Amino acid sequence: MSTKVSADALPTGRASRPAATRGAPARRPAREQAAATPWIFLAPYLLLFGGFVILPAVLGVWISLHSWDYTLPLKPFVGLDNYVALFDPNSTVSGPFWGSMRATGIFTLFSVPLLLTIPLAVALLMSKKFPGRNFLRAIYFAPYVLGVAVVAVLWRYLLDNNIGLVNHYLGLLGLPDDTAWTTSTPAAWVALIGVTVWWTLGFNAVIYLAALQDIPVELYEAARVDGANGWQQFVHVTIPGLKPILSFITIITLLASANMFGQSYLMTQGGPGRETRTAIYQIADTGLRNFQMGSAAAMSYVLTVFLMLVSVVVFWIFREKNEPKAKKVRS
Amino acid sequence: MTNVLDQKGQKDEKNEKDERVDTPAGSDEPRSGSRRSTILRIVILGSIALAFVSPIIFMLVTSFKTRAEAAGIPPTWIPDPFSLQAYATILAPGTNTPVLQWFANSMLAAALNASLVVVTASLAAYPLARMQFRGKNIVFAVIVATLLVPPVILVIPNYLIVSELGWLNSLVAIIIPTAASAFGVFFMRQFFVSLPVELEEAARLDGANRFVIFTRIVLPLAKPALATLALLAFLGNWNDFLWPVYVLFSPEVQTLPAGLSTLQSANTVRYDLLMAGAVVASLPVLALFVFLQRFIIEGVSRSGVKG
Numbered sequence: 289m290s291t292k293v294s295a296d297a298l299p300t301g302r303a304s305r306p307a308a309t310r311g312a313p314a315r316r317p318a319r320e321q322a323a324a325t326p327w328i329f330l331a332p333y334l335l336l337f338g339g340f341v342i343l344p345a346v347l348g349v350w351i352s353l354h355s356w357d358y359t360l361p362l363k364p365f366v367g368l369d370n371y372v373a374l375f376d377p378n379s380t381v382s383g384p385f386w387g388s389m390r391a392t393g394i395f396t397l398f399s400v401p402l403l404l405t406i407p408l409a410v411a412l413l414m415s416k417k418f419p420g421r422n423f424l425r426a427i428y429f430a431p432y433v434l435g436v437a438v439v440a441v442l443w444r445y446l447l448d449n450n451i452g453l454v455n456h457y458l459g460l461l462g463l464p465d466d467t468a469w470t471t472s473t474p475a476a477w478v479a480l481i482g483v484t485v486w487w488t489l490g491f492n493a494v495i496y497l498a499a500l501q502d503i504p505v506e507l508y509e510a511a512r513v514d515g516a517n518g519w520q521q522f523v524h525v526t527i528p529g530l531k532p533i534l535s536f537i538t539i540i541t542l543l544a545s546a547n548m549f550g551q552s553y554l555m556t557q558g559g560p561g562r563e564t565r566t567a568i569y570q571i572a573d574t575g576l577r578n579f580q581m582g583s584a585a586a587m588s589y590v591l592t593v594f595l596m597l598v599s600v601v602v603f604w605i606f607r608e609k610n611e612p613k614a615k616k617v618r619s
Numbered sequence: 620m621t622n623v624l625d626q627k628g629q630k631d632e633k634n635e636k637d638e639r640v641d642t643p644a645g646s647d648e649p650r651s652g653s654r655r656s657t658i659l660r661i662v663i664l665g666s667i668a669l670a671f672v673s674p675i676i677f678m679l680v681t682s683f684k685t686r687a688e689a690a691g692i693p694p695t696w697i698p699d700p701f702s703l704q705a706y707a708t709i710l711a712p713g714t715n716t717p718v719l720q721w722f723a724n725s726m727l728a729a730a731l732n733a734s735l736v737v738v739t740a741s742l743a744a745y746p747l748a749r750m751q752f753r754g755k756n757i758v759f760a761v762i763v764a765t766l767l768v769p770p771v772i773l774v775i776p777n778y779l780i781v782s783e784l785g786w787l788n789s790l791v792a793i794i795i796p797t798a799a800s801a802f803g804v805f806f807m808r809q810f811f812v813s814l815p816v817e818l819e820e821a822a823r824l825d826g827a828n829r830f831v832i833f834t835r836i837v838l839p840l841a842k843p844a845l846a847t848l849a850l851l852a853f854l855g856n857w858n859d860f861l862w863p864v865y866v867l868f869s870p871e872v873q874t875l876p877a878g879l880s881t882l883q884s885a886n887t888v889r890y891d892l893l894m895a896g897a898v899v900a901s902l903p904v905l906a907l908f909v910f911l912q913r914f915i916i917e918g919v920s921r922s923g924v925k926g
Binding site for chain 1: 657660661663664665667668671672674675677678681690691692693694735738739740742743745746747750752755758761762765767768769770771772773774775776777778779780782795796797798799801804829833854857858859860861864865875876877879880882883890893894896897900901904905907908909912915916919920921
């Protein structure tokens, strides 16, 4: 291929140079380019990135320090009052906010373990070749392409108290057939978590599957020769082989769960009462429905600090046990 | 032991594609259960798969039912009579829920957003992968760091920015702000790094400048990655929910996910209409998925492995 390109350029009389240069180990990429070139490439993206990522990240802090009502002309500076109010049990904002943080916490606590283990089980079952494997993989992944609005509207129908498919089949199995899946807890939590597992299982399974296929077959063969049974192979070959991916998949699943909004907004409307109203729901409603943007921005930073702490803990847990390997992978 | 070795030798000789689980190796201990366990595996996975698709099938089935049948007990799997009434109702012009308009809005927004993501991300990723310049590491680190920033902190201030720009209640608000895809830059950079550098070096020695190299050599090689990124961006924009719900308030400018929410509040128990709306919102993405699932699934798994 490369010879073809240089052959095209033969008339310029440089044909001998490429060969000579290529033989030399040292490259000099920086020399031949104008200093502005990389920035011209970067400019369109950086314009968007600066305007809609960096600027808002900074502007958000500024907003959170003001009593910022979008509909009022004056937005007085209030210092840390918005944050203080969130931590003051007597303020009107702290109750609903921490209630929503609790809802996000419950959802995350139950959905993340399920979304880490069930997709792994599916991926393990899928890891060997068999007829129809790619077809099944596509089916598991299909709900993920649907989007939360379709998923939530569909499941609200399936979970309808009276005419829903779920209660109908539970009744046929002799189980209670009148569960109010979207209007009572804990049933609403089961519904929200179950639907989320159905929706995103395929995404995590596909990532696990790719990681499983990166584990050399020889390791399994060696383990088998040493007399390891299926479980021992799983513990000593599969799990260590998945380590590099585990922290990644844990973090993205955690962040996705902590950002849950659509399921609750469309399936339960945050109810019963405010029980399934998540933090994102509360922030969006406070800031963009009631236009209390200062308070909403403060909430979003408190939530972010929580998420960062949890992420750090996750990284730390995986790093602790994985120090030498992680370095090897990165290099 | 000998069996294992034999088999290994046998396998090495064969092409990887020919490797089948049910190799005739009856006496081999781990393989003997293989055929039975393969069948068991297919049965288990097949049942899960059935449970996975049946809600989607039921959505499709219900969209062809009459109002009465959609609300009837017990639920039926074959519409009787087969009715297009739900589609006729939601697609009729002049309602407060203009589904056709939403469809057009979603198409336009997702197509333009995906194009913008692909163009800006691939342009930005190239110097980050191939050029040496001051500030490169900082720029890349900042971009990657924002991958871990929860999007929620951007929602409130972006609402203000979009409002200042006069984009509230307009499709532009759905197309442009979300096009700043840090994932796209990261994804394309990883791909560019994996390309062999020799071609580009040869072209440079022949006097081609960076833009020519990028458009004539790099981009054609990057087609699979560009297609994957375009698809992921399209899907992401098509399905985006929170942002459109709050930024688009008039029915005629909404996208399908925001519109579904409007449709739901307007027709709480008209499940025939809701399912027809959900089918309209799913068909394009399901079609893309059926025909291009290789790109989508490989894009997702690659982003995972490299992350």
